[in-house]
Amino acid sequence: MERDDEMQTTTSDDSRDTEAHETITVRAHAEVVRVATDPGRFSSAASRFLQVPNGLDGAEHARFRALVDRYFTQEALAPFAPRCRSVAKALVAEVSQGRVVEAVWEIGASYAVRAQSAWLGWPGELERPLLDWLTDRFEAIRSGDPVRTAEVAQRFDALMVSLIEPRRESDGSRDITDQLIHDASAGRPLRDGEIVSILRNWTGGDLGSIALAVGVIVHFLATHEGVATHLRQHVTDETLDVYLEEMLRLDDPFHASRRVATCEAHLDDRSIQAGQRVVLDWRSANRDPNVFSPPDGFSPGVNAAGNVVYGIGPHVCPGRPLARLELRELVRALLSTTSRIDLAGESAREQPPLGGFRSVPIQLVAR
Ligand code: HEM
Numbered sequence: 001m002e003r004d005d006e007m008q009t010t011t012s013d014d015s016r017d018t019e020a021h022e023t024i025t026v027r028a029h030a031e032v033v034r035v036a037t038d039p040g041r042f043s044s045a046a047s048r049f050l051q052v053p054n055g056l057d058g059a060e061h062a063r064f065r066a067l068v069d070r071y072f073t074q075e076a077l078a079p080f081a082p083r084c085r086s087v088a089k090a091l092v093a094e095v096s097q098g099r100v101v102e103a104v105w106e107i108g109a110s111y112a113v114r115a116q117s118a119w120l121g122w123p124g125e126l127e128r129p130l131l132d133w134l135t136d137r138f139e140a141i142r143s144g145d146p147v148r149t150a151e152v153a154q155r156f157d158a159l160m161v162s163l164i165e166p167r168r169e170s171d172g173s174r175d176i177t178d179q180l181i182h183d184a185s186a187g188r189p190l191r192d193g194e195i196v197s198i199l200r201n202w203t204g205g206d207l208g209s210i211a212l213a214v215g216v217i218v219h220f221l222a223t224h225e226g227v228a229t230h231l232r233q234h235v236t237d238e239t240l241d242v243y244l245e246e247m248l249r250l251d252d253p254f255h256a257s258r259r260v261a262t263c264e265a266h267l268d269d270r271s272i273q274a275g276q277r278v279v280l281d282w283r284s285a286n287r288d289p290n291v292f293s294p295p296d297g298f299s300p301g302v303n304a305a306g307n308v309v310y311g312i313g314p315h316v317c318p319g320r321p322l323a324r325l326e327l328r329e330l331v332r333a334l335l336s337t338t339s340r341i342d343l344a345g346e347s348a349r350e351q352p353p354l355g356g357f358r359s360v361p362i363q364l365v366a367r
Contacts, residue, residue, distance in 0.1 A: 021272075021276040021277070022276070023276070023277040023279055024267060024270060024278050024279070025278075025279040026278060026279070026280060027281045028285070029285040029288035029290065029306065030290070032280050032281065032282065032284075033285070033308070033312055034267075035259055035267070035278055035280055036259075036308075036312050037312060037313035038313075039061075039314050040262065041261065041263055041265050042260070042261060042262070042265075043260045043262050044056065044057055044258075045057055045260060046258035046260045046277060050197050052064050052194045052197040052198050052201070053068055053198075053315075053318075063186050063187070064186055064194075065314070066185070066186075067185050068198065068318050071176060071179075071180075072319060072322055077321055077322060077325060080322075080325070081325060083119075084115055084118065084119070084325055084326055084329045085329050085333075087111070087114045087115050087118050087329075088111065088115070088326075088330045088332070091107065091110060091111050091114065091333075092107075092330070092337055096337055096364050098363070098364075098366070099363070100344040100345070100361050100363055102360065102361055103218040103219070103359075103362050104211055104212065104215035104357055105359070107214055107218065107330075108210065108211035108214030109131060109134055109211040111214060111326070111330055112206070112207040112208075112214070112326075113130045113131055113134070115326045116210075119322065120175065120176050120177045120199075120202070120203070121174060121177050122177065129159065130159075130203075133159070134207050134208065137149075137152050137204070137208065138208065140152045141353060142354065153200075153204070156204055157200070160199050161192075163199075164177075164192070168181065170182075177199070180198060181195055206319060206323070208354070209254055209323070210323060210327070212253035212350065213248055213253045213323070213327060215253075215357040215360050216247060216248060216355075216357065217248070217331060219347055219357060220251075221331075221335070221341050222342060222343045222362055223343065224298070227243070227298070228335060232336070240331065240332070241328065242300045242301065244324075245304065245307055245310075246298060246303055246304070246307070247298075248307075249303060249307045249309055250286075250298065251355065252282050252283040252286045252309050252356075253354075253355040254282055255281070255283055255355045256280060256353060257280045257282070257311065258278070258280070259277070259278045259280065260277055260278070261273065261274055261275065262274060282309065283355060286307065292306060310323075337364070338364045338366060338367060339365050339366070339367045341362055341363075342362060342363045342365060343361065344362055
C-alpha cells in the first residue's frame with residue numbers, strides 16, 4: 001500500500017513534469033535504503049496533491065514532521081494505552097463465539113477503525129461510514145483507476161470537514177483531533193487543507209495498513225503454533241514488537257512509496273534523469289537474500305536491524321509507536337483468550353499494490 005496516494009488539495013508542484021520518463025522501481029535493500037535516506041537527490045514531492053508531511057522535503061518537512069512527532073511520543077500515547085486495551089479486549093470478546101471469523105475485515109478493519117477513532121476522539125457512529133469508506137478505498141486501489149481513488153478521497157475529505165467544523169470553537173483540549181486543529185507549533189495555525197491531509201495520513205492510509213497487518217499476523221499465528229505458544233507465555237512488550245515486526249517483514253503489508261529524482265543519478269546499473277519517478281519496493285527490500293538469510297526464515301532478533309517495514313530515513317513512519325501499541329494489544333487479547341487459532345478455510349491473497357491477505361478465515365479455540 002502507498003500512503004495518502006490521492007489527495008484533493010493541489011500544491012505548487014502541479015506543473016512538475018514527471019510523466020515524461022519511465023518509472024524506476026528499486027527492490028534491492030541497499031538501493032531502497034540509499035534512496036530513502038537521500039532526500040536531496042530523491043524528493044518526496046511525487047504527487048500533485050498536498051501531502052503533510054509525506055509529500056514535503058527539507059526544512060518544510062522537518063517543521064511539519066516535528067509537529068506530527070509530538071503526537072506519538074511515549075508520554076503522548078500513555079493515556080491512550082488503557083483505552084486501546086479495552087477496545088482490543090471488547091472486539092476479541094465479540095468474535096470469540098466459536099464461529100468462523102474473517103480476520104482481515106471482521107478483526108483487522110474493525111479494530112483499526114475503533115482504535116483510531118478512540119485515539120482521535122471520534123464518535124462511535126463513524127464506525128460504519130469509515131468501514132464503508134475503507135471497503136471502497138480498497139476496491140478503488142485494486143481497480144487501479146485514478147478517478148475512482150480521487151472520488152473516494154473526496155468522500156474522506158468531506159467526512160473530515162464534518163469533524164473539524166464543530167471543533168473550531170473549542171479550546172483545543174478535548175481530544176487529539178481538537179489538539180491538531182488548534183496546533184500552532186509549526187509557527188502558525190494549520191490551514192484546513194493541512195489538517196485534512198494530516199488526518200487523512202493518520203487514518204486513510206493507516207486503517208488499511210493496520211487491517212492488513214492484522215491479517216498477516218493472525219495468519220502467521222494460526223500457521224506457526226510454536227510461535228503462538230511461546231508468545232502466550234509472559235513476553236515483554238519489546239520482545240512482542242520484535243516478533244510481530246518479523247512477521248510483517250516476511251509479508252510486508254505496506255507495499256511501496258514514491259520519490260522523484262531531483263538530478264541525474266545512478267541506481268544499480270541504471271542511470272536516471274532529473275524528474276524521473278522512483279518507486280521504493282519495501283516488500284522486496286524486506287526479502288532481500290543479501291540482508292536476510294534465508295529471506296523466508298523467521299529470525300526476529302537477527303533480522304530486526306535490517307527490517308524496513310516502517311521505512312527508513314527522514315520519512316520513517318512516525319506512527320510506529322501507535323501501530324506497535326495497537327498491534328500488541330490486539331495480539332495479547334487474542335492469545336490470552338485462546339489455546340489455539342485455527343485456519344477455517346482457504347485464505348485469499350491481496351493484489352498489489354495492497355499487501356498481505358484479502359481474507360483469512362479463522363476459528364478462535366477458547367482456553
Ligand atoms: C502496520 C502499520 C503501519 C505501517 C506498515 C506503516 C508504514 C510506513 C512506511 C513504510 C512509511 C514510510 C513512507 C516513505 O518513506 O515514503 C510510513 C510513513 C508514515 N506513516 Fe506509517 N505505517 C503504519 C502505521 C501508521 C500509523 C498508525 C500512523 C499514524 C496514525 C502512520 C503515519 C505515517 C505518516 C504520517 C507517515 C509519513 C511520514 C513522513 O513523510 O515524514 N503510520 N509508514
